[in-house]
Amino acid sequence: MSISPSAALDAGRGPAEHDVRTQIIEAATAHFSHYGYDKTTVSDLAKAIGFSKAYIYKFFASKQAIGEVICTNCLGQIESEVHAALKGVQAPPERLRVLFTVIVEASLRLFLQDRRLYEIAVAAATDHWPSTQAYQGRIRQLVVEILAAGRASGAFETSTPLEETSRAVYQVLVPYLNPVTLPHLSVWHEEAPTALQDLVLRSLSPLR
């Protein structure tokens, strides 16, 4: 097994950079969970972890940069659940159902289970952090792929422009992904979890 150049470099100066970053993120996640993201400063965080503020700034340019990693981890967890649930599901209509169900339920669980980390999600969504923008782009791309596959297999209509229709389908889903809007709409999902999927799938049905 060969040692990567960066690991070799790190070896000479204490804990590997990767490990320190992980350590800071773990401590920050715990700290934000207790004290909230909005009210915590990098100084508070440094004190809590036992590092100097300057040392933290060696690894992260700002509090938001730390929040970004936590946010990316949280969104990554939602995506992992979606991809795990999609594994083995072949038919495009069923894949669309799985996407809608799992993404809404995972978002509800992850955004709302921890009110303090929820603050990070809200800041990220409100200020359009790159982590949320990238996440939304990937989910939107997944919708495009499912629709394209459904068109190819004959399950979905082909008379509308793919890009436009995927965008509209994603637009139906998006209020349930956004941590600010989700809590105001979750009751709709609880009342009838498949209502939006049913409507969307009817809109995609081919000329019969």
Add this chain to the structure above:
Amino acid sequence: MSISPSAALDAGRGPAEHDVRTQIIEAATAHFSHYGYDKTTVSDLAKAIGFSKAYIYKFFASKQAIGEVICTNCLGQIESEVHAALKGVQAPPERLRVLFTVIVEASLRLFLQDRRLYEIAVAAATDHWPSTQAYQGRIRQLVVEILAAGRASGAFETSTPLEETSRAVYQVLVPYLNPVTLPHLSVWHEEAPTALQDLVLRSLSPLR
């Protein structure tokens, strides 16, 4: 012209009750616009209008009761715009388009034009005030009526339960009615104002 019993009664004791209520509402609307709803107390309001707090409480049980009337006026304005726009539009698919367009644009305008009155709308939506519940019920009923007319005329499919399908169509619209969720979604409406309508109408199209 006959005088109503209550007007006759009021006549004996100064300004008619109706006029005082209107006067309080107008002054409160102006006051909230300047100072915000959340931060204003009934005492502040009484001072600003030049009435005693006790006198205001003769007409309104609480600050929320005043907010309710302002909220009802605001939502009534949105509904008036919708009904005015629907006048003369006969075809159910076109009526659905008009409903979606006018309600989203009137909501955007009325909720977001005045940040201070917006606070009342947010309180009303978040705490489920009767004014917003009743408004939502009426819009939902309008969706049912348009869908029923479309089914009767053969413009819409009839194979799904009307109540269930109307509910789903209303669910697509609802994030754009709620003053909390609307600002996070308005960009979608601006980018493609008919995308959701197109999708919904395709979902309603009859077996072809």
